[in-house]
Amino acid sequence: MLLEIQNLHKIYNNGTHALKGISFGVNEGEFLVVIGLSGSGKSTLLRCINRLIEPTSGTVRFLGKDITHIKGEELRKIKAQIGMVFQQFNLIKRRSVLSNVLNGKLGSLSTFDTILEKYSDEVYKEAYKCLETVGISEKAKVRADSLSGGQQQRVAIARSLMQSPKLLLADEPVASLDPATSNSVMQYFEKVNKEFGTTVICNLHFLSLVRRYATRVIALKAGEIIYQGAPSDINETWFRTIYGEEAEEVEIR
Amino acid sequence: MILDPELELHPQKLIANRKRKADKFNLYKAIFLDIFFVFYFILVVQRAIYYKFILNLSDLPFSWNEILSIFIGSVVIGTFWALSKTSLSCKLLGIAKDNKTTKWTVEIFGWSLFNITFIAGWIVTKISIVGLFSSEGIAGAERLFGAMFTPQFRIFDDALFAMIETIYIALIATLISIPPTLVLSFFTARNLMKDNKISFAVYYVLRIILNFIRSIEPLIWAIIFSVWVGIGPFAGMIALLVHTIASNAKLYSEAIEGIEQGPVEAISATGANKIQVVWHGVVPQIVLPFLSFTIYRWDINVRMATIIGLVGGGGIGTMLMQYQGLARWHEVGLIIIMIAFVVWIMDYVSAKIREAIY
Numbered sequence: 001m002l003l004e005i006q007n008l009h010k011i012y013n014n015g016t017h018a019l020k021g022i023s024f025g026v027n028e029g030e031f032l033v034v035i036g037l038s039g040s041g042k043s044t045l046l047r048c049i050n051r052l053i054e055p056t057s058g059t060v061r062f063l064g065k066d067i068t069h070i071k072g073e074e075l076r077k078i079k080a081q082i083g084m085v086f087q088q089f090n091l092i093k094r095r096s097v098l099s100n101v102l103n104g105k106l107g108s109l110s111t112f113d114t115i116l117e118k119y120s121d122e123v124y125k126e127a128y129k130c131l132e133t134v135g136i137s138e139k140a141k142v143r144a145d146s147l148s149g150g151q152q153q154r155v156a157i158a159r160s161l162m163q164s165p166k167l168l169l170a171d172e173p174v175a176s177l178d179p180a181t182s183n184s185v186m187q188y189f190e191k192v193n194k195e196f197g198t199t200v201i202c203n204l205h206f207l208s209l210v211r212r213y214a215t216r217v218i219a220l221k222a223g224e225i226i227y228q229g230a231p232s233d234i235n236e237t238w239f240r241t242i243y244g245e246e247a248e249e250v251e252i253r
Numbered sequence: 254m255i256l257d258p259e260l261e262l263h264p265q266k267l268i269a270n271r272k273r274k275a276d277k278f279n280l281y282k283a284i285f286l287d288i289f290f291v292f293y294f295i296l297v298v299q300r301a302i303y304y305k306f307i308l309n310l311s312d313l314p315f316s317w318n319e320i321l322s323i324f325i326g327s328v329v330i331g332t333f334w335a336l337s338k339t340s341l342s343c344k345l346l347g348i349a350k351d352n353k354t355t356k357w358t359v360e361i362f363g364w365s366l367f368n369i370t371f372i373a374g375w376i377v378t379k380i381s382i383v384g385l386f387s388s389e390g391i392a393g394a395e396r397l398f399g400a401m402f403t404p405q406f407r408i409f410d411d412a413l414f415a416m417i418e419t420i421y422i423a424l425i426a427t428l429i430s431i432p433p434t435l436v437l438s439f440f441t442a443r444n445l446m447k448d449n450k451i452s453f454a455v456y457y458v459l460r461i462i463l464n465f466i467r468s469i470e471p472l473i474w475a476i477i478f479s480v481w482v483g484i485g486p487f488a489g490m491i492a493l494l495v496h497t498i499a500s501n502a503k504l505y506s507e508a509i510e511g512i513e514q515g516p517v518e519a520i521s522a523t524g525a526n527k528i529q530v531v532w533h534g535v536v537p538q539i540v541l542p543f544l545s546f547t548i549y550r551w552d553i554n555v556r557m558a559t560i561i562g563l564v565g566g567g568g569i570g571t572m573l574m575q576y577q578g579l580a581r582w583h584e585v586g587l588i589i590i591m592i593a594f595v596v597w598i599m600d601y602v603s604a605k606i607r608e609a610i611y
């Protein structure tokens with residue numbers, strides 16, 4: 001099993017109990033989608049997995065290793081193996097697309113070389129390959145903030161591919177994109193998942209996207225898992241349980 | 254799922270505890286503030302308004318006993334006032350009771366405090382409308398302005414040379430300030446230093462030192478350094494340098510605190526270490542603001558270098574001081590025109606450059 005989470009709790013300093021005993025496992029090659037209302041704890045869960053934040057209790061096992069409370073060098077080694085894509089793309093706006101992609105390699109290069117931006121030819125080649133994977137290598141030299149939202153998100157995917165990640169996390173990667181662009185960006189996640197066998201865990205809002213891309217779904221509500229199963233099994237009743245009685249499904253194509 | 258009761262209770266309790274502690278601390282602060290307000294109020298009313306204005310005494314009677322008894326009185330009044338939670342400071346610190354008494358004390362006492370301060374200020378400044386518009390005074394000013402508007406161009410060469418010296422003093426101070434300022438700004442940016450106790454202590458101590466240095470005007474630094482290294486351009490340059498480092502470190506570190514956190518987080522999520530995160534995540538976001546602050550600072554330093562010259566920091570200011578001492582107003586006129594011209598040009602150029610970078 002690639003990732004194993006047991007009885008995970010997260011309480012923020014202000015007292016918010018964001019995760020209340022989450023347990024699940026993820027096998028290699030899965031495309032797991034996490035759904036749930038705003039504030040249900042989806043981002044918190046992803047951040048506990050790549051340890052941007054430290055869980056309050058419970059365990060996170062990655063490749064059999066307990067990473068719940070590791071620190072320092074050990075933690076950086078783990079982070080280097082887990083890619084993450086954010087809703088707001090989080091690129092360095094004033095730098096070129098290429099240097100943004102190269103940033104994905106920081107974890108495995110020496111500090112000195114990266115400060116002088118001395119990258120070997122292989123690293124450059126790899127960066128171009130990652131850009132080709134997301135179909136945007138012709139933009140390598142332009143400034144990141146001159147790209148459209150969808151293109152920026154693809155650069156962010158390329159940046160995380162530079163890590164040759166075992167696991168790719170995506171926190172609502174298409175929430176700030178229009179429907180057509182959303183689909184095209186999601187297709188790149190699918191491609192990475194299918195072609196490289198990279199395991200993907202992705203937070204999503206739209207059920208139509210979930211049905212199309214997920215191999216398995218977990219639904220969170222107020223910090224607890226209330227549904228776990230195949231995307232096709234989410235029927236009307238489950239939908240109302242997850243999103244509340246008032247909810248109505250919106251199609252996105 | 255059954256939860257560990259500790260887990261369930263702990264945060265809420267923690268928050269309640271923190272709030273209680275904060276309130277208690279605020280009450281202590283309120284007591285001190287109220288004592289100060291009352292003490293200040295009584296002193297100002299008694300000394301500035303009663304003795305000086307109403308009795309019109311030229312020598313104010315002074316005795317430590319009197320001051321001490323006023324202080325003790327203020328301590329008693331201030332303490333009880335704050336403890337009753339109806340005082341001005343309680344209101345300021347947000348721990349006052351919400352009732353009519355509070356409202357009245359705050360309004361009446363607050364207003365009186367403001368008014369007596371204004372009145373005392375007026376008396377102390379010896380504001381005199383008569384002095385400003387007396388015919389004698391105006392005649393003097395006319396003579397002076399007349400001389401200035403007919404500048405003496407014979408000293409133009411010397412003045413130009415002194416002006417260039419001033420500009421270079423400012424330029425060198427600004428350039429040398431860049432590396433230490435950069436280093437200091439990273440160590441005084443809260444978001445980079447708050448993670449562990451040691452770095453936070455460093456942050457705190459550096460902040461205090463820089464605040465202290467900044468609170469001393471360049472003019473005073475120039476006096477200190479002209480004693481230290483001798484009167485001249487070097488003293489002026491060091492004075493500017495010290496003040497520039499302290500002020501720009503603050504501006505830079507605020508720029509660092511204001512950067513977008515998302516990209517920084519994204520880079521630390523790739524497994525980059527702290528130095529890499531700062532270099533690749535923070536630095537690219539701040540080079541332009543840094544450049545812009547630095548250019549602006551050069552502009553400020555040219556103006557300050559002029560002033561510093563007045564106390565022996567070299568350049569055009571020193572020259573101005575000499576001619577002013579000799580009451581040669583035509584020469585002074587030329588120097589002032591040159592200063593105004595250069596300052597205007599610097600202002601314009603630095604604004605243009607800053608516009609261009611953004």
Ligand SMILES: Nc1ncnc2c1ncn2[C@@H]1O[C@H](COP(=O)(O)OP(=O)(O)OP(=O)(O)O)[C@@H](O)[C@H]1O
Binds near residue numbers: 014018042
């Ligand atoms: N840094 C933080 N400090 C305190 N509370 C937080 C913090 N981050 C999130 N929370 C709280 O934790 C809960 C879960 O937040 P989280 O961001 O994980 O939800 P989410 O499912 O990702 O929501 P969204 O769809 O809006 O992104 C919310 O109540 C939120 O207010």
Ligand SMILES: [Mg+2]
Binds near residue numbers: 042
């Ligand atoms: Mg979220």
